Amino acid sequence: MPAYKDLSREELEAQKKELELEFEKVKQKNLKLDMSRGKPSTEQLNLSMGMMDVLRSDSDLVCEEGVDCRNYGVLDGIRETKQLLADMMEVPKDNIVIFGNSSLNIMYDTVARSMTHGVMGSTPWMKLDKVKFLCPVPGYDRHFTITEHFGIEMVNVPMTPEGPDMDLVEKLVAEDASIKGIWCVPKYSNPQGITYSDETVHRFAWLRPAAEDFRIYWDNAYGIHHLYEDKHDYLIEILMECKKAGNPDMVYKFASTSKISFPGSGISAIAASDANLAEIRKQMKVQTIGHDKVNQLRHARFFKDISGMVQHMHKHADIMRPKFEAVLDTLERELGGLEIGSWIAPRGGYFISFDAMEGCAKAIVAKAKEAGLVMTDAGATYPYGKDPKDSNIRIAPSYPTLEELKTATEIFVLSVKLVSIEKLLEDI
Amino acid sequence: MPAYKDLSREELEAQKKELELEFEKVKQKNLKLDMSRGKPSTEQLNLSMGMMDVLRSDSDLVCEEGVDCRNYGVLDGIRETKQLLADMMEVPKDNIVIFGNSSLNIMYDTVARSMTHGVMGSTPWMKLDKVKFLCPVPGYDRHFTITEHFGIEMVNVPMTPEGPDMDLVEKLVAEDASIKGIWCVPKYSNPQGITYSDETVHRFAWLRPAAEDFRIYWDNAYGIHHLYEDKHDYLIEILMECKKAGNPDMVYKFASTSKISFPGSGISAIAASDANLAEIRKQMKVQTIGHDKVNQLRHARFFKDISGMVQHMHKHADIMRPKFEAVLDTLERELGGLEIGSWIAPRGGYFISFDAMEGCAKAIVAKAKEAGLVMTDAGATYPYGKDPKDSNIRIAPSYPTLEELKTATEIFVLSVKLVSIEKLLEDI
Numbered sequence: 043m044p045a046y047k048d049l050s051r052e053e054l055e056a057q058k059k060e061l062e063l064e065f066e067k068v069k070q071k072n073l074k075l076d077m078s079r080g081k082p083s084t085e086q087l088n089l090s091m092g093m094m095d096v097l098r099s100d101s102d103l104v105c106e107e108g109v110d111c112r113n114y115g116v117l118d119g120i121r122e123t124k125q126l127l128a129d130m131m132e133v134p135k136d137n138i139v140i141f142g143n144s145s146l147n148i149m150y151d152t153v154a155r156s157m158t159h160g161v162m163g164s165t166p167w168m169k170l171d172k173v174k175f176l177c178p179v180p181g182y183d184r185h186f187t188i189t190e191h192f193g194i195e196m197v198n199v200p201m202t203p204e205g206p207d208m209d210l211v212e213k214l215v216a217e218d219a220s221i222k223g224i225w226c227v228p229k230y231s232n233p234q235g236i237t238y239s240d241e242t243v244h245r246f247a248w249l250r251p252a253a254e255d256f257r258i259y260w261d262n263a264y265g266i267h268h269l270y271e272d273k274h275d276y277l278i279e280i281l282m283e284c285k286k287a288g289n290p291d292m293v294y295k296f297a298s299t300s301k302i303s304f305p306g307s308g309i310s311a312i313a314a315s316d317a318n319l320a321e322i323r324k325q326m327k328v329q330t331i332g333h334d335k336v337n338q339l340r341h342a343r344f345f346k347d348i349s350g351m352v353q354h355m356h357k358h359a360d361i362m363r364p365k366f367e368a369v370l371d372t373l374e375r376e377l378g379g380l381e382i383g384s385w386i387a388p389r390g391g392y393f394i395s396f397d398a399m400e401g402c403a404k405a406i407v408a409k410a411k412e413a414g415l416v417m418t419d420a421g422a423t424y425p426y427g428k429d430p431k432d433s434n435i436r437i438a439p440s441y442p443t444l445e446e447l448k449t450a451t452e453i454f455v456l457s458v459k460l461v462s463i464e465k466l467l468e469d470i
Numbered sequence: 471m472p473a474y475k476d477l478s479r480e481e482l483e484a485q486k487k488e489l490e491l492e493f494e495k496v497k498q499k500n501l502k503l504d505m506s507r508g509k510p511s512t513e514q515l516n517l518s519m520g521m522m523d524v525l526r527s528d529s530d531l532v533c534e535e536g537v538d539c540r541n542y543g544v545l546d547g548i549r550e551t552k553q554l555l556a557d558m559m560e561v562p563k564d565n566i567v568i569f570g571n572s573s574l575n576i577m578y579d580t581v582a583r584s585m586t587h588g589v590m591g592s593t594p595w596m597k598l599d600k601v602k603f604l605c606p607v608p609g610y611d612r613h614f615t616i617t618e619h620f621g622i623e624m625v626n627v628p629m630t631p632e633g634p635d636m637d638l639v640e641k642l643v644a645e646d647a648s649i650k651g652i653w654c655v656p657k658y659s660n661p662q663g664i665t666y667s668d669e670t671v672h673r674f675a676w677l678r679p680a681a682e683d684f685r686i687y688w689d690n691a692y693g694i695h696h697l698y699e700d701k702h703d704y705l706i707e708i709l710m711e712c713k714k715a716g717n718p719d720m721v722y723k724f725a726s727t728s729k730i731s732f733p734g735s736g737i738s739a740i741a742a743s744d745a746n747l748a749e750i751r752k753q754m755k756v757q758t759i760g761h762d763k764v765n766q767l768r769h770a771r772f773f774k775d776i777s778g779m780v781q782h783m784h785k786h787a788d789i790m791r792p793k794f795e796a797v798l799d800t801l802e803r804e805l806g807g808l809e810i811g812s813w814i815a816p817r818g819g820y821f822i823s824f825d826a827m828e829g830c831a832k833a834i835v836a837k838a839k840e841a842g843l844v845m846t847d848a849g850a851t852y853p854y855g856k857d858p859k860d861s862n863i864r865i866a867p868s869y870p871t872l873e874e875l876k877t878a879t880e881i882f883v884l885s886v887k888l889v890s891i892e893k894l895l896e897d898i
């Protein structure tokens with residue numbers, strides 16, 4: 043099949059008729075499929091069930107520093123869990139603070155604290171007329187929701203295959219002191235699966251922002267979430283790079299075990315410079331007596347060490363890989379050469395990002411829904427839910443079974459074809 | 471022994487000499503004792519060890535609403551845990567939202583949200599020149615730390631045996647619109663063990679504050695933490711009382727299982743009106759995908775229902791009661807009639823509050839420390855750590871063993887006597 047744009051009106055009409063018949067047939071099946079959220083599958087959850095037996099009523103629940111994990115005490119995380127998550131985040135264990143079950147919650151708290159107390163002595167952002175964040179797009183909707191919630195103006199920065207457009211980032215942060223942060227998912231990015239290149243990370247570390255309280259929000263959510271054992275993306279460690287560049291305080295790094303052990307019942311952490319962590323602990327001490335140490339201990343004893351965690355991630359990869367391949371195969375087979383959409387085959391993470399023809403994303407998602415397939419809302423990958431080109435759609439292959447996923451992707455490509463033809467017919 | 475104030479200088483000097491000898495003897499023992507924090511003892515923690523076996527690798531982790539607790543989903547708490555904590559908090563289960571492991575964290579978030587977003591549409595407190603909270607004193611230091619952290623001015627309100635001085639509370643909230651809240655521990659209060667009388671709760675519900683965004687912060691931390699099975703304090707349920715008074719939105723109620731299951735690994739909750747909870751959920755949705763449902767399920771299955779939880783609390787009471795009695799017996803035996811201090815025998819909670827002669831509390835705590843006994847810092851029960859009379863000392867009998875506690879209380883009364891005599895000698 044040649045590219046759709048090269049077809050005549052008649053050819054398009056004929057093709058449309060054929061696809062509509064196919065679509066009607068699928069609709070009649072009354073399917074209920076969901077490719078909308080990055081949820082691990084039941085099979086993946088089962089991988090961590092051993093965690094339930096690690097701590098028992100006859101277990102010693104005293105952690106390495108000699109504290110009974112069942113009682114109050116230890117504000118910022120027990121030693122063995124700090125070591126595990128520090129290794130996971132590739133930072134020294136003194137540069138990590140363990141929180142509760144959600145790294146999103148840490149990011150929220152970090153922005154909230156900056157609003158009310160500023161950053162290391164700067165003016166509280168609530169007292170400023172204007173605060174802005176840079177948002178590489180497409181990006182993660184929940185990041186954008188936090189900044190929107192606090193009335194922070196979001197400025198789009200286009201993603202490239204190397205990461206955010208660094209010429210633009212450098213220019214904007216250097217000239218505008220109201221820019222206080224940038225949201226980054228630097229490895230296997232949400233939704234594109236892009237890993238920032240060495241040069242991009244280097245340029246991040248060497249930023250010279252006008253605002254002294256500018257911080258890089260480095261959400262390394264998929265740091266060890268590879269799809270292949272032999273083909274990994276590598277990401278330069280940002281804390282060390284910032285330190286080398288004389289910018290040790292410029293970055294907050296976030297991560298969690300949500301997609302390693304159990305989403306919602308995992309462990310999260312922030313890594314940052316000593317000065318940043320001192321400020322974070324100061325707030326933390328007001329906010330809580332401490333997070334769930336029993337669960338911290340459960341994680342440390344289950345994974346034992348980073349090597350154990352890496353082995354565990356291979357099992358996740360074995361489940362995820364065929365799903366990603368199924369989606370990518372169908373996209374390639376059904377849409378390859380039609381020039382009505384593009385995508386990237388990622389080597390890790392939780393998503394495949396699809397770029398439809400301009401002005402088609404919303405219609406495609408609506409079309410898929412007609413046939414019982416729920417996709418992430420079109421626009422969700424952009425601040426304020428507004429994709430200026432109405433083009434990007436996030437595909438989340440993790441949760442459905444392989445069978446469901448094949449059907450879901452068939453519906454998706456059918457929807458893409460139909461909406462694209464309609465668009466082309468309009469424009470002829 | 472007659473009251474110290476009726477002794478002559480010579481009698482006081484003689485008494486002092488004797489006590490000093492005794493004190494030197496104790497000092498020589500190089501003891502290390504701690505009556506400073508309301509931590510459950512190891513024996514109490516052991517009561518909940520069965521919780522470790524409730525969920526196992528072969529358990530079904532699906533909750534009542536059919537959700538797999540191991541995955542994302544269910545923002546505000548699973549049904550069975552809502553029911554359990556709603557019963558514990560004596561509110562309908564629709565008026566409760568479950569959070570993470572710390573009710574202090576909920577209180578912090580509640581104040582933080584009011585700072586940045588106001589309360590149900592009111593001006594964010596950060597945008598106001600002055601925000602004040604009423605603080606019944608003596609009270610809980612961690613409450614005061616939260617308001618201090620946000621630059622909220624704290625106004626002392628004296629406690630009476632019935633609760634806070636309601637004449638003063640009514641007057642202040644009616645005339646000063648900058649008063650936005652009041653911190654309350656209404657049952658077995660921290661540190662006095664006072665339960666607010668029916669009339670006090672009624673008057674709270676009928677407050678007519680000048681500020682529409684005034685809220686009662688009702689920290690019912692010790693709602694079921696009785697010392698006796700047959701002698702309970704009873705507290706009128708504040709949500710219903712506020713509803714009856716036409717003030718349904720005026721109260722936030724907080725509680726947790728920290729001193730029921732495991733401190734730091736329990737479950738916390740907020741109870742409030744539909745309108746308040748709608749606002750809370752709106753924020754919560756930005757802050758997190760959800761709290762730890764596995765731990766929620768663990769609690770629900772371990773306690774089964776409120777009756778199971780009440781039975782469990784009897785076991786705590788059996789451990790706590792002799793400790794409280796040991797302290798109270800020693801206070802009575804050693805200080806009774808001396809008129810150098812007063813205290814209340816509580817029927818629940820975690821503390822005994824001791825009021826020394828004016829100007830003696832700091833010196834007593836320092837004296838006790840000389841002999842190896844750590845007490846809560848004098849002043850900690852007041853905002854800004856400033857007890858205007860330097861009189862109140864909080865005694866926390868829960869953590870030490872009964873033996874340790876007896877020795878600790880001996881050191882304490884010895885310190886009280888010595889410091890009081892020195893004070894009296896100064897004033898003669």
